[in-house]
């Protein structure tokens with residue numbers, strides 16, 4: 001696929017990003033795969049700064065959260081100032097800024113889900129996990145949070161756990177899921 | 186007028202999401218036809234003739250929008266597919282991304298050609314891990330099969346498609362905010378004009394279209410724009426996806442001809458309300474649309490008729506509320522979303538959504554006063570039309586309709602002087 005990509009058209013008045021500078025950066029947190037993935041994404045844009053969101057996304061998918069050290073590593077890879085990366089990261093709610101439990105449970109409590117019992121689903125999870133919304137279990141396994149609409153409205157109630165959607169939830173389904181995660185640890 | 190599957194025809198076929206399955210169903214014939222025998226102007230003419238209007242919410246004529254891209258600009262142009270789908274109630278674009286990604290790619294390709302773009306982006310909301318993976322795989326397949334890349338079908342036309350993932354902000358669905366986000370900035374809306382078609386991404390001419398809008402486009406090329414006008418009403422052409430949710434027996438995504446009645450969607454396709462309950466209210470187009478009432482069930486689902494009924498077709502997210510539903514509670518659910526998603530740039534939107542949330546919360550907690558109802562209405566009218574982007578209006582409109590059409594719910598709540606729990610509906 002890469003060899004079939006076309007040359008990016010230069011934009012009059014803007015510095016043209018031609019090839020990746022792909023510096024050999026040393027990273028402590030980000031893996032070599034993450035670095036390679038970011039470098040691959042960077043060259044898709046005629047303007048380097050467009051790599052802000054993609055690089056934050058790659059880092060967050062690997063690490064689970066973002067912090068100053070990660071911004072610094074991303075900055076070394078992308079040559080985008082760490083300040084700009086941090087500024088963008090704070091705007092977007094997708095990126096946690098501190099470590100969470102192994103399973104981040106996001107329950108949508110917006111209108112369509114709420115009509116189908118999402119608020120009681122939240123209470124049920126609180127009871128089951130022994131934590132309140134916003135908290136993490138002592139064993140660091142689960143963090144429970146509220147999400148805004150996740151576009152699963154026609155299969156409500158629903159939740160996102162890490163990168164997976166779980167829809168048309170019932171007590172029995174939630175029980176089975178939690179049990180499975182507890183087993184996996 | 187009834188159910189008619191144009192976009193959802195093959196979405197149940199698991200092979201269709203792959204390039205071979207898509208091609209077996211006639212996929213990429215439109216793209217070939219465009220590159221082998223059409224000029225950009227001819228493409229725009231077909232799309233104009235079809236009467237297709239944007240499916241992202243505003244309903245702006247698609248062909249007309251494409252024609253706004255200046256022909257003589259020395260700058261590169263960009264086509265951006267808006268897959269940020271985040272308006273509560275809306276889950277239709279997700280189906281297309283997951284089950285028919287190549288139709289989106291083909292639509293993007295044709296749109297890009299029409300405006301002379303060689304780089305197209307699909308901005309997909311970041312939570313959509315699965316749809317993103319399916320779409321990225323489809324793009325890879327499309328390159329491998331020669332539908333994208335250099336010198337496509339030997340025509341000399343080059344096109345790249347890049348998937349961009351969002352960061353979890355509803356406001357990035359608004360086109361100017363989306364383009365800011367795509368450029369690597371915070372996703373804040375910008376004043377229009379200049380419109381993106383003239384000055385968009387990186388200051389270059391850019392067209393932003395919804396996923397569903399673009400998925401229609403290959404059909405217009407294959408069958409001719411005129412053909413599309415067979416479906417729908419005089420001013421609202423074609424078919425439209427509706428996400429049916431809330432108190433309904435068969436929630437899901439349905440495709441109907443424009444002009445099909447709300448009753449048909451809810452009763453025939455959705456199977457009516459569980460346990461024979463009565464309908465209290467309907468939000469026909471997503472969380473930003475005013476409430477409709479059960480006496481309006483015979484309203485045809487098209488832009489004009491829904492507007493006449495005092496609401497909006499919006500994104501086609503039809504949310505059904507049965508007789509158990511308290512409208513003050515519903516209002517809280519709606520407004521807290523907009524408060525959370527306001528980007529904070531304009532005071533009326535930032536402060537207004539905060540005050541509204543506090544006022545409605547107070548009423549729910551049994552601490553409201555009757556004067557609060559007029560206060561709510563007043564705040565809404567101070568938001569309307571006083572903001573940079575339409576999110577402010579989107580927040581105010583359903584609230585205005587709540588206090589106007591369901592004033593009694595507010596009065597009753599205030600008189601009751603007790604707390605209405607947030608947990609209104611059972612979870613079994």
Ligand SMILES: Cc1cc2nc3c(=O)[nH]c(=O)nc-3n(C[C@H](O)[C@H](O)[C@H](O)COP(=O)(O)O)c2cc1C
Pocket residue numbers: 238239240241242243244245247267268269270271272355356357358359360361393394395396398399574575576579
């Ligand atoms: C707050 C806000 C959120 C929006 N979210 C979306 C969205 O998620 N998807 C979308 O296609 N359009 C959304 N829109 C509309 C876009 O600004 C734009 O009009 C649309 O993508 C144009 O595509 P269309 O002409 O094909 O409808 C939103 C608008 C506003 C004001």
Ligand code: SF4
Pocket residue numbers: 356373374526527528529530531532534535572573574575576577578
């Ligand atoms: S209306 Fe609201 S969301 Fe839109 S620009 Fe203003 S503050 Fe931001």
Ligand code: FES
Pocket residue numbers: 108109110111112113114148149150151152153156158273274275
């Ligand atoms: S309202 Fe819960 S996913 Fe849309």
